[in-house]
Amino acid sequence: MTFKELIKSNIPRSILIIALYILYAIAGALGEYLFKNSLNNILKGNLNGYIYWTFIQAGMEIGAAILLPIATIAFTKQTQSYLHHIREDIMQHYYNTSNDEKVSEMQNQLTGNLKMLTTDFATPWVSILSGVLEMFISIGILLKMNWSLVLVSAILLGINFLIPKIMEKKTAQAAKKVNVKNEKLFNAIEHWLGGLQELRRFSAYGRLKKQLHQASDDYVKASKESCKYNTISYLLNGWANALAQAGLVFFAGILFINRALSFGEFAVAGSFGFTVFSAIWEITSAITQIKSTKELRQEISELRHNEKRPVNASAYGVSVKDLKTSYDQGETISYPDFTIKAGEKVLLTGDSGTGKSTLFKVLLGKLKAQNGIVTYLDKNNQPLENATVGYLPQDPIVFPVSIKDNITMFTEKLEHQVLNVVNKVQLSTDLAKMPAGVDTIVDLKNENLSGGQRQKVVLARSEIHRQPFVLMDEVTSAIDQKATEKIIDELLNTDQTILMIAHNFTPELKAKFDHEIKLEKKGVPRK
Numbered sequence: 001m002t003f004k005e006l007i008k009s010n011i012p013r014s015i016l017i018i019a020l021y022i023l024y025a026i027a028g029a030l031g032e033y034l035f036k037n038s039l040n041n042i043l044k045g046n047l048n049g050y051i052y053w054t055f056i057q058a059g060m061e062i063g064a065a066i067l068l069p070i071a072t073i074a075f076t077k078q079t080q081s082y083l084h085h086i087r088e089d090i091m092q093h094y095y096n097t098s099n100d101e102k103v104s105e106m107q108n109q110l111t112g113n114l115k116m117l118t119t120d121f122a123t124p125w126v127s128i129l130s131g132v133l134e135m136f137i138s139i140g141i142l143l144k145m146n147w148s149l150v151l152v153s154a155i156l157l158g159i160n161f162l163i164p165k166i167m168e169k170k171t172a173q174a175a176k177k178v179n180v181k182n183e184k185l186f187n188a189i190e191h192w193l194g195g196l197q198e199l200r201r202f203s204a205y206g207r208l209k210k211q212l213h214q215a216s217d218d219y220v221k222a223s224k225e226s227c228k229y230n231t232i233s234y235l236l237n238g239w240a241n242a243l244a245q246a247g248l249v250f251f252a253g254i255l256f257i258n259r260a261l262s263f264g265e266f267a268v269a270g271s272f273g274f275t276v277f278s279a280i281w282e283i284t285s286a287i288t289q290i291k292s293t294k295e296l297r298q299e300i301s302e303l304r305h306n307e308k309r310p311v312n313a314s315a316y317g318v319s320v321k322d323l324k325t326s327y328d329q330g331e332t333i334s335y336p337d338f339t340i341k342a343g344e345k346v347l348l349t350g351d352s353g354t355g356k357s358t359l360f361k362v363l364l365g366k367l368k369a370q371n372g373i374v375t376y377l378d379k380n381n382q383p384l385e386n387a388t389v390g391y392l393p394q395d396p397i398v399f400p401v402s403i404k405d406n407i408t409m410f411t412e413k414l415e416h417q418v419l420n421v422v423n424k425v426q427l428s429t430d431l432a433k434m435p436a437g438v439d440t441i442v443d444l445k446n447e448n449l450s451g452g453q454r455q456k457v458v459l460a461r462s463e464i465h466r467q468p469f470v471l472m473d474e475v476t477s478a479i480d481q482k483a484t485e486k487i488i489d490e491l492l493n494t495d496q497t498i499l500m501i502a503h504n505f506t507p508e509l510k511a512k513f514d515h516e517i518k519l520e521k522k523g524v525p526r527k
């Protein structure tokens with residue numbers, strides 16, 4: 001996120017915003033400057049002149065007061081539509097990355113971080129824009145009155161610019177810490193509130209409270225620290241600014257005594273000094289705020305740098321040789337060599353913890369093999385590079401749309417096959433009990449589908465999309481024995497290649513598969 005990008009996101013609106021701020025600054029400055037004429041007319045005892053200039057001045061001030069909110073609304077619109085694009089890019093990024101378990105990180109990026117960008121990046125730019133304009137116009141007016149006023153202002157300004165440097169690093173570090181703690185808080189909410197029912201069942205409110213308390217405490221502490229450094233920075237800037245204003249008024253007074261300024265000019269010089277230094281204060285505070293978001297902006301721009309999701313060919317089979325994997329600080333798991341040819345139906349069995357799910361992670365490219373070769377095969381069982389395989393997890397993922405859409409995944413041309421696949425996965429009897437049938441909307445909150453029904457929906461989805469090679473992780477674990485047997489018969493009757501993890505299958509059911517890969521504990525695999 002850069003200012004240039006923000007401007008470029010809608011150039012005509014950007015021009016309008018800049019024009020509105022220029023007009024606002026001119027109207028405001030003229031209003032102040034013309035006060036000089038009112039004062040000089042009072043000193044001369046000219047009432048008509050005084051009234052005339054006072055009305056002109058008031059007109060200018062009213063104009064400025066109307067222009068500012070219009071400019072602010074236009075700028076807010078610009079920022080929000082730009083953030084909308086960023087939000088879309090971030091969504092695209094998470095859609096494209098293969099690692100799915102990042103809900104809390106995504107939430108943090110889409111809510112907390114974008115909010116932070118609005119308050120600490122976009123809004124300060126308004127202060128900079130209006131501040132710079134006010135400063136230049138005021139300096140121009142001071143120059144018109146007496147060049148030495150500008151010289152003294154410049155020296156005082158230099159000092160004012162240097163002051164914020166003292167706190168810059170601290171405020172940036174503190175902002176980064178707030179971001180880290182915010183993500184941790186989101187993580188805690190996701191992980192602990194996700195299991196609320198279970199915690200209730202075991203009366204574990206104390207533990208829930210402790211976990212969330214800790215995470216929110218850390219976040220509050222980091223926010224407080226960030227606020228503390230921002231306040232110190234604000235105070236330092238403010239003090240330097242107040243001193244500079246007093247210095248300029250003092251110098252204008254000397255010029256008045258030496259008759260280098262009229263009384264009216266002396267009076268408004270102070271007010272222009274105030275405008276210049278207030279503008280500087282606003283600008284420096286805004287710059288500090290913007291700089292504090294540097295790392296955050298870098299992180300977001302990396303997220304926005306979306307690479308296209310590669311479209312890989314579909315695998316029809318796989319060959320595994322000398323495969324070993326291990327997790328950090330975990331045991332090494334060795335796998336037997338095996339080949340699954342196109343169209344074969346293979347069962348993957350083994351006790352808990354023998355590495356069945358880990359093998360799936362390697363085949364899906366989510367986990368790197370420590371040793372060995374995994375070769376995907378095409379239709380003719382020839383090696384294939386960078387191929388994709390389908391995957392059905394044990395916990396079926398359904399969306400809050402109709403059962404039909406959950407099966408077709410919004411591909412209209414597949415709709416005519418829905419009833420056929422619904423029969424194959426034994427979902428028809430379940431649908432018969434639902435008044436809306438396949439048009440029943442899946443209610444994730446009230447769970448209107450049972451675990452077994454959800455598994456059937458996901459199996460139907462896989463069946464209708466016909467991925468040539470699918471890894472299935474206990475996909476019938478919640479379905480009754482009779483229906484499971486019928487579903488397996490249907491699955492085995494297709495030309496799909498299937499590698500299925502299953503527990504507790506009867507010997508008769510197992511015998512229907514082409515072969516079985518049995519994993520054993522302690523890295524002693526047996527085929």
Ligand SMILES: Nc1ncnc2c1ncn2[C@@H]1O[C@H](COP(=O)(O)OP(=O)(O)OP(=O)(O)O)[C@@H](O)[C@H]1O
Binds near residue numbers: 328
């Ligand atoms: N993310 C992880 N980090 C560290 N160790 C892990 C991780 N995931 C799994 N393991 C370990 O790897 C081993 C194999 O686990 P895996 O989940 O592959 O077994 P599994 O055969 O699928 O078990 P189950 O039948 O219970 O699902 C286990 O010892 C497990 O503790």
